[in-house]
Amino acid sequence: MQNVGEIDLPEGIGTISNPVCGDITEIYLRIKDGIIQDAKFKSYGCAVTIASASVFTEKIKGKEISGLISGRDEEVVSRLVGLIETELGMLPAEKLHCPPATVQAFFEAICQYNEKAGETQPVSRLKKLIPLVADYYKRGKRDEDDATGT
Numbered sequence: 329m330q331n332v333g334e335i336d337l338p339e340g341i342g343t344i345s346n347p348v349c350g351d352i353t354e355i356y357l358r359i360k361d362g363i364i365q366d367a368k369f370k371s372y373g374c375a376v377t378i379a380s381a382s383v384f385t386e387k388i389k390g391k392e393i394s395g396l397i398s399g400r401d402e403e404v405v406s407r408l409v410g411l412i413e414t415e416l417g418m419l420p421a422e423k424l425h426c427p428p429a430t431v432q433a434f435f436e437a438i439c440q441y442n443e444k445a446g447e448t449q450p451v452s453r454l455k456k457l458i459p460l461v462a463d464y465y466k467r468g469k470r471d472e473d474d475a476t477g478t
């Protein structure tokens with residue numbers, strides 16, 4: 329498992345309690361000139377949540393924030409969740425709610441970073457992206473409902 333731990337005095341921290349099961353993910357970011365220099369996480373959750381945060385923090389290191397959140401809102405969320413899911417492979421329906429928590433924690437962390445820097449435009453963008461993650465938490469539920477005909 330890579331990137332487990334905290335960063336001292338990080339530029340951004342995002343903490344999420346997964347709305348489906350309550351598992352907690354915390355992302356810590358070291359950011360310089362808009363580039364993610366380092367990313368770490370702590371998780372109090374299932375193996376998929378831990379693997380999601382590990383994969384994601386590894387993939388975003390060295391990336392520009394502006395590039396990570398560029399594109400149409402839905403595209404950005406789908407691309408970031410996809411960064412995790414392409415690595416983890418096929419997940420069972422009951423685990424589909426795990427990866428999006430990492431993406432939401434990431435959005436919260438860069439939101440905090442921008443708030444501290446007084447950057448209002450990216451903050452309002454991020455506040456639009458965060459609710460879109462909600463759909464991803466429901467995916468497993470929808471699959472289960474389809475299977476039971478509810």
Ligand code: FES
Pocket residue numbers: 346348349350351373374375376377423425426
């Ligand atoms: Fe809820 Fe994985 S985050 S079981």
